Amino acid sequence: MSPISLHPDTIATASAAAAAIDDKKGLDVVLLDVSGLLVITDVFVIASGTSRRHVTTLAEETEAALKKSGVRPIRREGLTDGTWVLLDYGDVVVHVFDADTRAYYDLERLWGDAPRLEAPQAASPGA
Secondary structure, eight states: OOOOOOOHHHHHHHHHHHHHHHHTTOEEEEEEEOTTTOSSOSEEEEEEESSHHHHHHHHHHHHHHHHHTTOOOSEEEOTTTOSEEEEEOSSEEEEEEEHHHHHHHOHHHHTTTSOEEOOOTTOOTTO
């Protein structure tokens, strides 16, 4: 299967999300190009926090960083529980987990056919 070329704004959004998570000490940040496997989104950004509060903080900081570039989520889920927060930006979906929840759902294995992307530093969406 040949990879679908991702739009530069998609790559920038995913990279900015990954950078925001990294800035707040998020763990094991992975970007998966699911564009060839799914029609509903192009990239999963997957990361872990060390506690429920850390998971929530990572999600809030990601949302704040992307909002500065004019990118807002279509939907967000899990902020009150803090074990798995999902931020849906349409072409990019950010998943922030606590360690146990990430291990249980194991999205990297579930989407094991998806190529991993490198996250360029300091990319801003829409630029």
